[in-house]
Amino acid sequence: MKKITALVLALIIAALTLGLAGCGAKTDDTANETEAERTSFTMGIDPEYPPFSYLGDDGEYTGFDVEVCKAVCDYLGWEFKVFAVNWDEKLVQLDSEECDCVWSGMTILDSMKDAGYIISRPYFDNEQVLLVKDDSEYKSSADLAGKDVAVQLGTSGEALLSGDLSDLAKTFGNIVTANSFTSCFTELAGNAVDAVFVDAPVAQDYVANNEGFRIIDEDFGAEQYGIAFRSGDADLCARVEAAIDAIIENGTYAAIVEKYPDIAGNLLLTK
Amino acid sequence: MSIMKMSDIQKSFGSNHVLKGISFSVDKGEVVSIIGPSGSGKSTLLRCATFLETIDSGIISYDDKDVTKNVNGKCVYAKNLNDFRHIFGLVFQNFNLFPHYSVLKNMMDAPVSIMKRDKREVREECMMLLEKMGLADKADAYPCELSGGQQQRVSIVRALAMNPEILFFDEPTSALDPELTGEVLKVIKQLAKEKMTMVIVTHEMAFARAVSDKVIFMSGGVIVEQGAPEEVFGNTRSERMKQFLQNYNRD
Amino acid sequence: MTLMTMALKMASGLEKTCAIFFLTLLFALPLGMVVALMRGSKYKVISGAASFIISVLRGTPLMLQLIAVTYGPYYLFGISVSRNKLIPVVVAFSINYAAYFAEIYRSGIESMPVGQYEAAQVLGYSRVQTFFKIIFPQVIRRILPSMTNEIVTLVKDTSMAFTVSYQEMFTIGKQIANSETSFIPFVVAGVFYYVFNAAVSFIMRRVEKAMSYYKI
Numbered sequence: 001m002k003k004i005t006a007l008v009l010a011l012i013i014a015a016l017t018l019g020l021a022g023c024g025a026k027t028d029d030t031a032n033e034t035e036a037e038r039t040s041f042t043m044g045i046d047p048e049y050p051p052f053s054y055l056g057d058d059g060e061y062t063g064f065d066v067e068v069c070k071a072v073c074d075y076l077g078w079e080f081k082v083f084a085v086n087w088d089e090k091l092v093q094l095d096s097e098e099c100d101c102v103w104s105g106m107t108i109l110d111s112m113k114d115a116g117y118i119i120s121r122p123y124f125d126n127e128q129v130l131l132v133k134d135d136s137e138y139k140s141s142a143d144l145a146g147k148d149v150a151v152q153l154g155t156s157g158e159a160l161l162s163g164d165l166s167d168l169a170k171t172f173g174n175i176v177t178a179n180s181f182t183s184c185f186t187e188l189a190g191n192a193v194d195a196v197f198v199d200a201p202v203a204q205d206y207v208a209n210n211e212g213f214r215i216i217d218e219d220f221g222a223e224q225y226g227i228a229f230r231s232g233d234a235d236l237c238a239r240v241e242a243a244i245d246a247i248i249e250n251g252t253y254a255a256i257v258e259k260y261p262d263i264a265g266n267l268l269l270t271k
Numbered sequence: 272m273s274i275m276k277m278s279d280i281q282k283s284f285g286s287n288h289v290l291k292g293i294s295f296s297v298d299k300g301e302v303v304s305i306i307g308p309s310g311s312g313k314s315t316l317l318r319c320a321t322f323l324e325t326i327d328s329g330i331i332s333y334d335d336k337d338v339t340k341n342v343n344g345k346c347v348y349a350k351n352l353n354d355f356r357h358i359f360g361l362v363f364q365n366f367n368l369f370p371h372y373s374v375l376k377n378m379m380d381a382p383v384s385i386m387k388r389d390k391r392e393v394r395e396e397c398m399m400l401l402e403k404m405g406l407a408d409k410a411d412a413y414p415c416e417l418s419g420g421q422q423q424r425v426s427i428v429r430a431l432a433m434n435p436e437i438l439f440f441d442e443p444t445s446a447l448d449p450e451l452t453g454e455v456l457k458v459i460k461q462l463a464k465e466k467m468t469m470v471i472v473t474h475e476m477a478f479a480r481a482v483s484d485k486v487i488f489m490s491g492g493v494i495v496e497q498g499a500p501e502e503v504f505g506n507t508r509s510e511r512m513k514q515f516l517q518n519y520n521r522d
Numbered sequence: 523m524t525l526m527t528m529a530l531k532m533a534s535g536l537e538k539t540c541a542i543f544f545l546t547l548l549f550a551l552p553l554g555m556v557v558a559l560m561r562g563s564k565y566k567v568i569s570g571a572a573s574f575i576i577s578v579l580r581g582t583p584l585m586l587q588l589i590a591v592t593y594g595p596y597y598l599f600g601i602s603v604s605r606n607k608l609i610p611v612v613v614a615f616s617i618n619y620a621a622y623f624a625e626i627y628r629s630g631i632e633s634m635p636v637g638q639y640e641a642a643q644v645l646g647y648s649r650v651q652t653f654f655k656i657i658f659p660q661v662i663r664r665i666l667p668s669m670t671n672e673i674v675t676l677v678k679d680t681s682m683a684f685t686v687s688y689q690e691m692f693t694i695g696k697q698i699a700n701s702e703t704s705f706i707p708f709v710v711a712g713v714f715y716y717v718f719n720a721a722v723s724f725i726m727r728r729v730e731k732a733m734s735y736y737k738i
Contacts, residue, residue, distance in 0.1 A: 088700045150687065153693075153696055153697060153700060158697070158700070158701070162697070162701050163701070174689075176687045177687060177689065177696075177697055178687040179684065179685070179687070183686075183687055186593055186596070186603070187687060189596070190596035190602055190603030191602035191603060191605075192604065192605055192607070322643070323640050323643065353646050353648075356644060357646060359644075363637060363641065367640065368641075369641070369656055370737065370738055371659050371660055371663070371736050380655065381645040384651070384655070385646045385651070413735065413736040414736070415736050415737035415738075429645075433645065433646075
């Protein structure tokens with residue numbers, strides 16, 4: 001019996017040692033890898049964020065951001081990879097190297113810069129809107145006093161409601177935080193809430209593809225989308241930005257933009 | 272007058288024909304012992320008499336009222352079985368006391384909550400019974416706190432608390448250590464002295480001989496011999512019983 | 523945000539966490555018994571249906587059942603999603619836990635020696651009386667340890683109500699964690715669950731002790 005116990009212990013220790021050694025080796029590799037030697041690039045996306053990033057009909061991730069990133073990788077000769085993050089954990093997942101950037105209709109927040117993340121130059125002008133049902137009588141945020149509003153956890157919309165727009169938020173009945181926009185929209189469609197507070201392009205995309213919804217146009221303050229990198233990856237950010245410039249120059253970018261007419265008006269990077 | 276009567280009882284478990292036409296009766300005040308090798312059908316007979324098993328055919332009657340009747344070759348039981356159940360009591364080999372009830376509650380619960388008798392009256396009766404059995408100090412104890420012999424005595428008084436006209440015992444000492452069987456047998460002897468009607472399935476030959484008015488020897492699902500103990504034990508006629516007694520004495 | 527305000531804010535969601543917990547127990551404990559008895563029914567249709575329901579509820583994730591109960595009626599029949607999320611959440615939790623409780627009850631009922639039924643029958647107890655007076659109290663005693671396990675799991679599972687946007691403690695914790703870019707709310711949540719479960723374990727131990735006046 002003792003022998004067996006000893007053997008099992010030895011095996012466990014061996015496994016742990018090997019495992020740790022393996023981890024160590026991996027970390028070293030990444031640290032030693034200079035940007036020039038990069039062979040692959042993993043973008044972190046919210047997989048339920050059309051039209052910027054979502055699961056396409058063919059079962060592959062697609063969307064405006066995904067296509068641009070893919071073009072960037074093609075241009076730089078990197079292997080293109082996608083990693084679906086948990087949106088309210090996105091920065092933690094970025095730090096733990098599950099992805100090399102967060103690039104998915106991400107609103108640039110001052111708190112990100114303060115925390116040391118490298119943020120690319122903005123590429124999209126965004127605003128928050130309220131999405132309501134077409135047959136409802138709501139015409140402005142004031143009409144929603146005492147009504148229930150859904151917002152996605154971890155989005156700039158949620159940050160706004162608990163920050164700059166907290167006075168407005170207080171007039172709402174309940175603020176329901178859902179863990180994806182799909183949930184938010186289901187709540188609205190199923191009459192569980194009266195409105196969804198959401199990024200304009202996502203709302204526009206939803207209205208375009210689903211009947212019975214409309215957008216309340218109201219200025220809740222402007223914000224912009226950018227790409228987030230880890231604090232030490234300024235070089236990587238620069239290379240990606242340069243590559244974007246290059247694909248703008250060679251027309252690839254414009255070809256992608258053509259596929260997304262709804263958002264074209266708010267794009268900042270054009271020839 | 273017979274308290275219980277069985278005529279031509281047949282019982283099979285699947286293809287296993289266990290009781291092959293058993294007939295016997297028990298008169299008031301009579302003590303009947305049923306003996307025989309294991310697998311002879313003794314316990315099944317008792318379980319049929321107490322409705323724990325249903326018979327395939329034959330007539331069971333208590334107090335001259337039929338419990339079963341033959342309808343188109345099928346054995347049909349009376350609807351009011353519970354009225355008949357109050358006529359008899361059964362003491363199990365494994366006691367089957369209710370472990371979550373105290374000794375007193377084990378005895379009182381059925382008379383009070385099933386027969387709706389007055390609680391104080393039942394309590395007095397039960398305490399008297401316990402007193403008689405020398406178990407008065409165990410009234411509030413739980414079965415797990417008692418020895419096997421004490422548990423079996425409690426299960427006897429639990430049956431007596433229902434004031435049965437006849438008491439069945441299914442190998443009441445088989446689950447006990449040899450040194451504990453004495454106290455249980457003593458109680459049964461005491462009951463016999465008080466003219467309690469009893470049917471006892473047992474392996475204790477000396478006891479059966481001493482206590483019984485009638486001994487039934489069963490083998491292979493039939494009654495091979497029955498009669499007064501002196502007759503059955505002293506003047507054994509059948510080969511099967513002779514052999515059984517020889518084996519028994521050798522042990 | 524100080525640790526204190528964080529904890530207070532999360533405690534406001536604790537009320538909803540407790541509501542899920544207690545209401546689920548209230549409904550799932552008796553419902554589980556009904557399912558267990560159905561499962562033990564001599565009618566093949568009833569016992570077959572019961573074991574099928576149990577296998578589906580135990581064989582699919584609670585999270586899926588939450589979504590199905592909350593949004594299913596809307597997608598299938600166009601019935602509005604309930605504004606009071608507590609209702610679908612408690613319904614989903616109750617049926618899921620009833621399935622687990624049913625299996626525990628069943629194992630307890632099956633472990634009862636047949637002699638208990640026979641003794642009761644000979645003494646004239648009806649089937650219903652036998653069950654409630656003789657069998658059930660002993661079954662409870664036998665299954666308490668596995669019940670405790672299941673109830674402790676329930677405390678932790680309440681956090682899954684987050685899937686259908688029910689604003690219980692863990693959801694609020696995630697909101698704070700997100701707006702404050704802080705890990706602390708998760709630590710606070712962990713402490714809440716731990717303390718809750720410590721209380722549950724304490725109470726269950728007391729109950730077990732209170733019932734251990736007899737040995738089986």
